[in-house]
Amino acid sequence: xxTIDTPRQDVLDSAAETDNYLTxxxxxxxxxxxxxxxxxxxxxxxxxxxxxxVGGTFALLLRTELLTPGRTICSAETYNQFFTLHGAIMVxxxxxxSIPAALGNFVLPIMLGxxxxxxxxxxxxxxxxxxGGAAFTLYSLAAGGFDTGWTFYTPYSTTTTTGGxxxxxxxVFILGFSSIFTGLNFxxxxxxxxxxxxxxxxxxxxxxxxxxxxxxxxxxxxxxAITLCLLIVERVLNIGIFNPSMGGDPVLYQHFFWFYxxxxxxxxxxxxxxxxxxxxxxxxxxxxxxxxxxAYSSIAIAMFSFIxxxxxxxxxxxxxxxxxxxxxxxxxxxxxxxxxxxxxTMTLYKGTISLTAPMMYALSFLFLFTIGGLTGIHLATLNTxxxxxxxxxxxxxxxxxxxxxxxxxxxxxxxHWWPKMTGRMYNEKMACTACIxxxxxxxxxxxxxxxxxxxxxxxxxxxxxxxxxxxHVISTIGSYIMAAGFFTSAICFIQSLMSGPKAPSxxxxxxxxxxxCASPPPHxxxxxxxxxxxxxxxxxxxxxxxxxxxxxxxxxELAHVTGEGRR
Amino acid sequence: MLSLATxxxxxxxxxxxxxxxxxxxxxxSEQAGNVDLMFNIINYICYFFFVLVVGMMVVxxxxxxxxxxxxxxxxxxxxxxLLELSWSVIPLLICIAIFFFGFRGYVDLxxxxxxxxxxxxxxxxxGWQFKYPNGAQSDDLVVPSDRPVRLVMRSNxxxxxxxxxxxxxxxxxxxxxxxxxxxxxxxxxGLEAKDGYNLFCAEYCGTGHxxxxxxxxxxxxxxxxxWLTKQAAWLDEILDEELYFKAGPKIYAxxxxxxxxxxxxxxxxxxxxxxxxxxxxxxxxxxxGKGYSDLIGPGKEFANxxxxxxDSIYTPGKHLVAPYGNxxxxxxxxLNDRGVEAITGxxxxxxxxxxxxxxxxxxxxxxx
Numbered sequence: 004x005x006t007i008d009t010p011r012q013d014v015l016d017s018a019a020e021t022d023n024y025l026t027x028x029x030x031x032x033x034x035x036x037x038x039x040x041x042x043x044x045x046x047x048x049x050x051x052x053x054x055x056x057v058g059g060t061f062a063l064l065l066r067t068e069l070l071t072p073g074r075t076i077c078s079a080e081t082y083n084q085f086f087t088l089h090g091a092i093m094v095x096x097x098x099x100x101s102i103p104a105a106l107g108n109f110v111l112p113i114m115l116g117x118x119x120x121x122x123x124x125x126x127x128x129x130x131x132x133x134x135g136g137a138a139f140t141l142y143s144l145a146a147g148g149f150d151t152g153w154t155f156y157t158p159y160s161t162t163t164t165t166g167g168x169x170x171x172x173x174x175v176f177i178l179g180f181s182s183i184f185t186g187l188n189f190x191x192x193x194x195x196x197x198x199x200x201x202x203x204x205x206x207x208x209x210x211x212x213x214x215x216x217x218x219x220x221x222x223x224x225x226x227x228a229i230t231l232c233l234l235i236v237e238r239v240l241n242i243g244i245f246n247p248s249m250g251g252d253p254v255l256y257q258h259f260f261w262f263y264x265x266x267x268x269x270x271x272x273x274x275x276x277x278x279x280x281x282x283x284x285x286x287x288x289x290x291x292x293x294x295x296x297x298a299y300s301s302i303a304i305a306m307f308s309f310i311x312x313x314x315x316x317x318x319x320x321x322x323x324x325x326x327x328x329x330x331x332x333x334x335x336x337x338x339x340x341x342x343x344x345x346x347x348t349m350t351l352y353k354g355t356i357s358l359t360a361p362m363m364y365a366l367s368f369l370f371l372f373t374i375g376g377l378t379g380i381h382l383a384t385l386n387t388x389x390x391x392x393x394x395x396x397x398x399x400x401x402x403x404x405x406x407x408x409x410x411x412x413x414x415x416x417x418x419h420w421w422p423k424m425t426g427r428m429y430n431e432k433m434a435c436t437a438c439i440x441x442x443x444x445x446x447x448x449x450x451x452x453x454x455x456x457x458x459x460x461x462x463x464x465x466x467x468x469x470x471x472x473x474x475h476v477i478s479t480i481g482s483y484i485m486a487a488g489f490f491t492s493a494i495c496f497i498q499s500l501m502s503g504p505k506a507p508s509x510x511x512x513x514x515x516x517x518x519x520c521a522s523p524p525p526h527x528x529x530x531x532x533x534x535x536x537x538x539x540x541x542x543x544x545x546x547x548x549x550x551x552x553x554x555x556x557x558x559x560e561l562a563h564v565t566g567e568g569r570r
Numbered sequence: 571m572l573s574l575a576t577x578x579x580x581x582x583x584x585x586x587x588x589x590x591x592x593x594x595x596x597x598x599s600e601q602a603g604n605v606d607l608m609f610n611i612i613n614y615i616c617y618f619f620f621v622l623v624v625g626m627m628v629v630x631x632x633x634x635x636x637x638x639x640x641x642x643x644x645x646x647x648x649x650x651x652l653l654e655l656s657w658s659v660i661p662l663l664i665c666i667a668i669f670f671f672g673f674r675g676y677v678d679l680x681x682x683x684x685x686x687x688x689x690x691x692x693x694x695x696x697g698w699q700f701k702y703p704n705g706a707q708s709d710d711l712v713v714p715s716d717r718p719v720r721l722v723m724r725s726n727x728x729x730x731x732x733x734x735x736x737x738x739x740x741x742x743x744x745x746x747x748x749x750x751x752x753x754x755x756x757x758x759x760g761l762e763a764k765d766g767y768n769l770f771c772a773e774y775c776g777t778g779h780x781x782x783x784x785x786x787x788x789x790x791x792x793x794x795x796x797w798l799t800k801q802a803a804w805l806d807e808i809l810d811e812e813l814y815f816k817a818g819p820k821i822y823a824x825x826x827x828x829x830x831x832x833x834x835x836x837x838x839x840x841x842x843x844x845x846x847x848x849x850x851x852x853x854x855x856x857x858x859g860k861g862y863s864d865l866i867g868p869g870k871e872f873a874n875x876x877x878x879x880x881d882s883i884y885t886p887g888k889h890l891v892a893p894y895g896n897x898x899x900x901x902x903x904x905l906n907d908r909g910v911e912a913i914t915g916x917x918x919x920x921x922x923x924x925x926x927x928x929x930x931x932x933x934x935x936x937x938x
Contacts, residue, residue, distance in 0.1 A: 079777045079778070079779075079780070083776070083777065083779075150777075152774050156729055156773075156774070158727070158728050158729070159775060159776060162727075163776065164895045164897070247744075247745045247746025247747070248745070248746070251746075253744055253745065253746070254744060254747075289643075290644075291648075292646070292648065292649060292650075293650075293653075293654055294649065318742050318772075320742055320747055320749050323677070323680055326676070327673055330672065330673065330676075334665035334666070334669050335665075337661060338658050338661055338662050341657060341661045342654065344623055345623070345653075345657040348626045348627055348630070349647075349650075349653070350646075351626075351630035351634065352626075352630050352646060352647075353634060354630070354634045354643070354646060355636045355641075355642045356630075356631055356634045356635045356636060357635075357636070357637075357638055358635055366631065369623065369624070373619070373620055377615075377616040377619060377620060378616065380612050380615070380616065380668060381609065381612050381616075383669075383672075384668055384669065384672030385672040385673055385675065385676030386604065386608055386672050386675030386676040386678075386679050386738075387608050387612065388672075389679055389740050390605055390609070390735070390739075393731060393740070393772040393773060394733075394772070454592070457593045457594055458593075458595045459735025459736075459770070461733060461770045461771070461772040462772075463779060463780075464779065464780035465779070465780045466780040466781060468768065541642050541644070542644040544642065545641075545642070546640075548639055
């Protein structure tokens with residue numbers, strides 16, 4: 004209790020001057036062999052953003068090809084490789100690792116009040132695995148590329164003549180283990196490394212989300228590994244598992260694949276939901292509404308995610324009874340998602356809202372996730388899905404969820420924790436402008452695709468009927484606008500790194516533990532054992548104009564914790 | 571809502587195409603009305619919840635927006651059990667209702683009536699073959715109106731999916747399995763391709779995936795019967811000497827996806843100069859190093875070029891022209907001897923055809 008009275012802000016600020024995790028040791032090797040979760044998180048973030056650039060370039064190329072029916076810039080074979088690479092890179096190299104491995108690695112131990120994750124060496128190993136997986140994926144390009152679609156559906160994937168199929172399968176196999184190890188690490192960290200006072204229901208919601216995600220990563224990803232192994236076995240050794248001409252069954256592959264890849268969707272979205280819970284609470288300076296409901300709904304989504312995979316296969320030849328059961332269960336995911344959405348909205352009510360860049364991203368998320376989530380109803384409903392399945396409606400739906408929600412959430416989180424990670428502020432106006440450009444571009448790109456799809460345009464089409472052209476042109480223009488937004492955002496971050504003003508320890512007014520340590524944090528995160536209070540009680544913070552910082556009044560906090568016993 | 575439902579259902583039953591709307595394309599099958607109704611109901615539910623969430627968000631942000639440094643207000647609720655219950659239970663009830671009606675519609679969509687007319691469908695990389703009970707074949711799907719039609723579908727190679735947006739039906743075609751879908755269209759289109767309904771392949775199947783689109787042409791029963799009889803005999807009705815230019819181009823339309831006749835690179839070797847290559851020593855070489863002259867000739871595997879062509883159409887993987895891959899499907903059962911004869915004849919007279927396979931000479935009326 005004595006620690007509470009220490010004037011810690013001063014201690015922290017002076018500590019930031021002399022020693023932080025960036026300056027603790029120097030040199031290339033000190034990064035590449037580091038066991039510090041913060042450095043690993045930063046390296047992950049750099050790698051993920053680089054992959055995002057590559058995946059985004061493929062997206063722009065394929066959107067450009069679709070400007071006109073028939074050939075615009077490339078052949079059908081090349082186009083098929085573009086969309087396959089775009090999908091595979093964005094899913095396996097960008098979105099899946101982006102939040103847990105990059106942001107989560109940096110934030111989770113600090114937020115929890117721990118010095119590091121439970122297994123720092125495993126953590127570094129998982130990053131090397133990621134690099135290995137990425138290397139194989141890159142190598143597959145040199146080996147002739149692959150045109151299977153990111154889903155690797157058989158028997159096309161076992162018979163196509165493109166040479167990069169096996170390298171990319173090996174790459175994704177390795178990436179899967181990177182994901183499993185991160186998940187394993189987080190589960191153990193959350194269970195075993197919580198400091199005294201950090202009970203389950205005192206944990207910030209981002210940690211609940213990461214914990215739920217980690218469960219999915221550990222349980223679902225091995226199935227992908229097995230599936231990819233079987234695919235390689237079939238392709239190399241000609242053992243019939245999925246190919247009917249050798250006695251296999253292609254629908255079996257789809258079951259295996261979606262048994263992983265549906266939960267994978269929640270590996271992407273659940274941590275983004277956690278970020279949004281943090282951003283909305285912190286930037287509204289308002290106790291999060293319905294803490295327990297949001298926490299439980301993360302777990303509920305993680306559980307439901309395992310029993311709805313069949314809704315990807317309503318037209319595949321799966322029996323009518325199976326379709327009916329999967330349709331019914333799929334609707335159950337709507338409930339925890341709705342609970343979260345309403346709770347976030349209610350958190351804004353009677354808040355003290357700062358319209359900062361992270362908040363802009365969080366509000367964009369709320370808008371886009373509402374559309375992405377609601378259009379899921381069209382696809383979970385059996386008879387409408389028959390019409391919409393494998394059309395652009397599905398493409399639009401999952402981009403609203405995977406990009407508009409998961410990726411926007413990640414970028415929002417990056418803005419939120421950027422001052423903590425780098426120790427520098429960015430140009431807020433520029434960041435907000437970038438967010439608006441991305442938001443507008445995104446909606447132009449993907450809302451048109453809902454119409455394309457419901458009008459009957461199938462996906463993965465190189466060529467299309469002339470009546471669809473107007474939608475494609477609008478969509479492509481939107482993608483260019485979006486690219487301009489991301490470009491602006493990149494400039495903003497680079498500018499911040501080069502010449503951004505020094506970040507205070509608590510620029511937004513958060514109460515969770517990461518805002519109680521310096522920016523950037525010291526090597527061991529906390530000089531003194533952190534004080535765990537109610538991480539959503541914003542009555543204890545006040546703005547200090549002189550230092551441009553929010554000060555946490557620990558005396559007031561203590562009074563709340565012991566006196567009123569809130570929550 | 572019930573009266574709305576009956577109104578829309580009644581509209582769907584009348585023999586008129588439901589016009590395209592902002593969201594949906596034209597509807598031309600008995601089932602389309604039901605699907606559209608469901609789609610629109612879900613849409614309105616979505617509009618409601620979207621406006622609710624985004625509306626509250628905008629209002630709250632506008633109202634509680636505050637500059638940094640303003641005192642942080644602490645009077646907001648932290649939880650409210652009744653609210654939590656209401657926004658879990660109400661959406662749950664709505665979801666169950668939507669599930670139920672979607673399920674009802676789906677059962678109708680997958681249960682073909684007993685008296686349906688069956689058409690056999692073969693999907694392959696990259697085209698469709700529609701076969702009728704009397705042996706007739708067609709590249710476009712021609713069906714009778716005013717009666718249920720069931721497509722019995724097989725794939726020769728990889729996954730395909732048959733999708734007819736105007737009928738709101740779709741079904742994957744899985745190699746090694748037989749799948750089916752049914753529809754009933756009461757609005758005849760005639761035989762003009764431009765009036766037909768679109769039929770797409772909806773499951774990614776490689777290079778020619780986006781060109782696997784055909785038309786669905788709907789004829790009244792009497793016209794359909796006449797078309798069917800004529801279609802079954804179309805190759806037999808053509809005189810032998812006219813076969814290569816009358817039947818050739820029609821059959822070539824399918825070959826043209828991979829084989830050009832003007833030398834353009836395709837997925838398979840071009841036909842340009844093929845007869846010259848076949849009949850002179852040297853020529854193209856096969857993957858196993860053999861040339862044409864090693865295979866064709868008296869006492870060799872093929873007695874003459876015609877036999878080689880016939881074999882290449884029926885068992886395309888046996889000898890592969892380098893450097894092309896083994897991608898051509900067999901046409902056994904799809905192309906009979908007269909069809910092969912037409913194609914062989916076309917190869918011998920390639921100078922009479924333009925790049926798209928249309929015959930450029932005037933019909934030799936005098937000779938007849």
